[in-house]
Amino acid sequence: MTKPPRPRNWLKDIQSAYDTVVIGSGLAGMTSANLLAKLGHKVLLAEHHYNLGGMATWFKRKGGHIMDISLHGFPCGMIKTLRKYWSKDISNRVIQLKNVRFDNPQFSINTSFDKIDFTHILKERFGILREVIDEFFQTARGMNFYDDIVMTTRELFEKFFPGRTDVWRFLMEPITYANGSTLDDPAITYGIVFSNFMDKGVFTYQGGTDHLIKEMKKELLKNGVDIRTHCMVEKIYVEDKTVQGVRINGQDISCKSVVSNSNIVTTIEQLVGEENFDPEYIKDVKNVRLNNSSCQVYMGIKKGEKIPHVGDLLFSSEADEYCTEKILSKDITSRTFSFYYPEIRPGTDRYSIVSSTNARYKDWANLSEKEYLHDKHHLEQTTLDALDTYVPGIRKKIDHVEASTPNTFKRYTLHPSGTSFGTKFEGLQVSRDLPKQIKGLFHAGSVGIIMSGWLGAANYGVIVANETDKFLRELSPSLVTV
Numbered sequence: 290m291t292k293p294p295r296p297r298n299w300l301k302d303i304q305s306a307y308d309t310v311v312i313g314s315g316l317a318g319m320t321s322a323n324l325l326a327k328l329g330h331k332v333l334l335a336e337h338h339y340n341l342g343g344m345a346t347w348f349k350r351k352g353g354h355i356m357d358i359s360l361h362g363f364p365c366g367m368i369k370t371l372r373k374y375w376s377k378d379i380s381n382r383v384i385q386l387k388n389v390r391f392d393n394p395q396f397s398i399n400t401s402f403d404k405i406d407f408t409h410i411l412k413e414r415f416g417i418l419r420e421v422i423d424e425f426f427q428t429a430r431g432m433n434f435y436d437d438i439v440m441t442t443r444e445l446f447e448k449f450f451p452g453r454t455d456v457w458r459f460l461m462e463p464i465t466y467a468n469g470s471t472l473d474d475p476a477i478t479y480g481i482v483f484s485n486f487m488d489k490g491v492f493t494y495q496g497g498t499d500h501l502i503k504e505m506k507k508e509l510l511k512n513g514v515d516i517r518t519h520c521m522v523e524k525i526y527v528e529d530k531t532v533q534g535v536r537i538n539g540q541d542i543s544c545k546s547v548v549s550n551s552n553i554v555t556t557i558e559q560l561v562g563e564e565n566f567d568p569e570y571i572k573d574v575k576n577v578r579l580n581n582s583s584c585q586v587y588m589g590i591k592k593g594e595k596i597p598h599v600g601d602l603l604f605s606s607e608a609d610e611y612c613t614e615k616i617l618s619k620d621i622t623s624r625t626f627s628f629y630y631p632e633i634r635p636g637t638d639r640y641s642i643v644s645s646t647n648a649r650y651k652d653w654a655n656l657s658e659k660e661y662l663h664d665k666h667h668l669e670q671t672t673l674d675a676l677d678t679y680v681p682g683i684r685k686k687i688d689h690v691e692a693s694t695p696n697t698f699k700r701y702t703l704h705p706s707g708t709s710f711g712t713k714f715e716g717l718q719v720s721r722d723l724p725k726q727i728k729g730l731f732h733a734g735s736v737g738i739i740m741s742g743w744l745g746a747a748n749y750g751v752i753v754a755n756e757t758d759k760f761l762r763e764l765s766p767s768l769v770t771v
């Protein structure tokens with residue numbers, strides 16, 4: 290009789306102590322780990338999933354399909370972040386998406402999604418005065434986290450474009466997809482993210498997420514990061530309000546600091562435990578609202594089959610006006626299609642299409658298995674119907690279709706309610722205040738809408754790595770600066 294294989298020990302040869310344990314390999318976690326290692330610290334990166342990347346990930350399916358989860362588009366700032374904190378080769382692969390499309394009952398527009406083209410469209414198509422457009426861009430660009438602005442995005446739009454729901458939709462819909470923000474979130478969350486995109490347009494990574502994450506893994510290893518997948522961090526040990534270590538897959542490991550890329554609320558409530566924090570701080574934690582989740586439909590085009598160039602990103606909606614309720618509704622009226630042509634993965638002749646919609650966890654969480662499968666099937670079929678308008682005969686061109694729901698995002702990233710974009714604005718202050726509560730404990734990851742998306746998460750990883758480095762240097766002044 291053959292013996293069953295022994296379970297693999299994912300912690301084999303692990304060291305007993307590290308300077309920093311980074312919990313989670315999202316873009317913030319990986320960027321923090323890489324920078325801390327480059328600064329000379331001994332870093333362990335623990336990821337519960339078998340792949341690195343968090344939401345910046347991919348999966349493969351029979352028939353040679355590779356599906357990207359969150360590679361739809363990011364602002365040009367990512368080029369600098371990748372060059373400075375990863376490598377020149379990685380940053381050189383960033384390319385612009387030139388054809389962004391809107392199609393809805395209010396307008397059909399193609400744009401390069403930058404300030405020059407938006408100014409032109411706002412003036413010529415929507416008839417807005419040049420002075421108003423310039424002042425709007427200036428106001429959005431001037432917003433920053435430290436401003437004491439209580440204005441909502443709705444009030445911002447009302448001020449500049451009163452009653453112009455068509456203009457609101459043009460300016461808001463893509464940002465809702467980029468970070469889950471709505472008209473009722475603080476205007477600064479809109480202003481910062483919108484201005485980042487307006488700088489030069491929308492960009493993507495040539496080679497796909499699989500290439501990017503493999504390159505990042507090589508860099509991490511080169512810089513000495515101990516990477517462990519299949520490793521669930523179950524506990525962060527704290528004594529006298531100071532980090533002592535972590536428990537991973539049942540094993541205790543000492544560390545001087547922790548950078549948690551796990552959700553901010555999970556980090557506080559589950560990994561550390563509320564009893565370790567000031568009650569006033571816990572009150573703030575209880576008020577943190579999670580952002581929404583997503584549904585996606587992944588469609589693989591048959592080998593040898595082609596699709597015409599119908600745009601890189603297509604914001605399509607059947608709703609009369611922009612409406613957060615409708616965007617989140619399970620009864621979908623609004624979808625963002627990402628078209629992946631062979632240029633995205635040079636050397637291949639493959640196409641794929643991913644449809645994304647914002648979604649609420651509660652609409653999917655409590656279904657019976659039968660209802661869940663039924664609703665997923667419905668999601669796939671209605672998405673194919675919607676896509677057929679833009680790519681006629683799409684059903685004949687695909688040989689793979691599958692959907693993900695908020696349950697899927699929860700399972701793979703461990704974010705409560707499968708939140709795709711961290712938390713609403715108030716989460717950012719809670720994240721910033723974490724090291725003031727527990728010495729050596731830091732959080733880096735999607736939070737507060739601003740620090741969300743590929744650029745926000747990676748940049749937050751840099752900010753927090755620098756703070757962690759400062760903390761470690763204060764503990765050991767003899768550390769040599771690299």
Ligand SMILES: Cc1cc2nc3c(=O)[nH]c(=O)nc-3n(C[C@H](O)[C@H](O)[C@H](O)COP(=O)(O)OP(=O)(O)OC[C@H]3O[C@@H](n4cnc5c(N)ncnc54)[C@H](O)[C@@H]3O)c2cc1C
Nearest residue numbers: 313315316317337343344359361362522551734735742743
């Ligand atoms: C459908 C969708 C589309 C998107 N599209 C875009 C887009 O086009 N452009 C853009 O800029 N952004 C987009 N985003 C958002 C972007 O992908 C995320 O904001 C960003 O990738 C999040 O990075 P993060 O560092 O916050 O970590 P996450 O990606 O959330 O990763 C956290 C990691 O921590 C791990 N983890 C958590 N807890 C533990 C634990 N206890 N032990 C071990 N590991 C743990 C998780 O497994 C995960 O790998 C999209 C997101 C979604 C869901």
